[in-house]
Amino acid sequence: MADSNVKTTPTKPREVIVSIVAGLLAPLLAIFLIVQLVLGIQAGQKPDTSSEAAQKAALERIKPYAELAALDASAPVVEKSGQEVYDAACVACHGSGALDAPRFENKGDWNARIGQGYDTLVKNAIEGIRQMPPRGGNADLTDAEVARAVVYMANASGASFKAPEAAAPAEEKAAPAAAAGAVKPDLAMGKKVYQTSCALCHAAGIAGAPKPGDMAAWEPRVAQGYTTLYDHAITGIRGMPPKGGNPGLSEADIANAVGYMFSESGGKL
Numbered sequence: 001m002a003d004s005n006v007k008t009t010p011t012k013p014r015e016v017i018v019s020i021v022a023g024l025l026a027p028l029l030a031i032f033l034i035v036q037l038v039l040g041i042q043a044g045q046k047p048d049t050s051s052e053a054a055q056k057a058a059l060e061r062i063k064p065y066a067e068l069a070a071l072d073a074s075a076p077v078v079e080k081s082g083q084e085v086y087d088a089a090c091v092a093c094h095g096s097g098a099l100d101a102p103r104f105e106n107k108g109d110w111n112a113r114i115g116q117g118y119d120t121l122v123k124n125a126i127e128g129i130r131q132m133p134p135r136g137g138n139a140d141l142t143d144a145e146v147a148r149a150v151v152y153m154a155n156a157s158g159a160s161f162k163a164p165e166a167a168a169p170a171e172e173k174a175a176p177a178a179a180a181g182a183v184k185p186d187l188a189m190g191k192k193v194y195q196t197s198c199a200l201c202h203a204a205g206i207a208g209a210p211k212p213g214d215m216a217a218w219e220p221r222v223a224q225g226y227t228t229l230y231d232h233a234i235t236g237i238r239g240m241p242p243k244g245g246n247p248g249l250s251e252a253d254i255a256n257a258v259g260y261m262f263s264e265s266g267g268k269l
């Protein structure tokens, strides 16, 4: 038997203590090193907008705006300007060029992209493209906010796009249905308003904005009736901002534009 040949020296109490302390220190040291390693990896990591932590951080950043809007549920939505969105949600990558994002105020980075045109850029920013996450990883941003941030960035690098205007508080208390029912919309005027203020989203189908004449998209909407559609265009609904994000438009403008879109899509006025 091998055991019988092993000579064990009697251990002194001091040695016992030393070995116990050493036995405790080794795992502590190991834990310490692992923690350092993990922290190091985290610090070196590229921004990962899909992770829960990153989304939480993004939410933290935009919280002040969310709280503003939450103060009064009936208050108009406080939409951010292009610069505010950029500072909150885009600068992380587009400021430094992380993940090869085109850098802010760098014409070389942006030239070819701007050449793709406003619609494509906005669509890609909303839906994401390659390493660019949808809405910059900030799902709470509205389409108009993302579009404004795109315009802000593109214009800083040589483009001259026009941003969707901010939705301002509706000052005048309108009686929408009554106003809409009173006069028959002027379709020729409506077409003009549509082209300057609505086509921006509706011709390109941004965020599912229904394209006039696209019967499948309009059928259920036309079924709601012209007056309801007019109300929705005034107050906004889901991705559709109040007055299409253009507070300068009068109620008659909206009525005419909705009338135009409605009749182009099979509605009978």
Ligand code: HEC
Pocket (backbone or CB within 6 Å): 047, 049, 085, 086, 089, 090, 091, 092, 093, 094, 098, 099, 100, 101, 102, 113, 116, 120, 121, 122, 124, 125, 129, 130, 131, 132, 133, 135, 136, 137, 138, 141, 146, 149, 150
């Ligand atoms: C996590 C990093 C990241 C964030 C945050 C981010 N982007 Fe990007 N973005 C990229 C990268 C990377 C590209 C280049 C993608 C490519 O072309 O391969 C890009 C490209 C783009 C483009 C050009 C798309 C094209 O068609 O060429 C636009 C426009 C854009 N981003 C807008 C935005 C906006 C607006 C925000 C903020 C709301 C934002 N980005 C936030 C990483 C980011």
Ligand code: HEC
Pocket (backbone or CB within 6 Å): 143, 144, 164, 193, 194, 197, 198, 199, 200, 201, 202, 206, 207, 208, 209, 210, 221, 224, 228, 229, 230, 232, 233, 237, 238, 239, 240, 241, 243, 244, 245, 246, 249, 254, 257, 258, 261
């Ligand atoms: C910033 C983009 C944007 C602009 C600009 C815009 N719309 Fe829209 N609109 C949308 C989206 C997105 C929807 C689809 C909303 C939904 O049903 O979820 C929509 C839907 C609508 C609807 C259907 C509402 C319903 O109840 O189904 C009407 C009517 C409408 N828009 C009118 C207009 C008019 C008139 C203008 C111009 C004065 C305009 N829109 C400008 C994005 C826009």
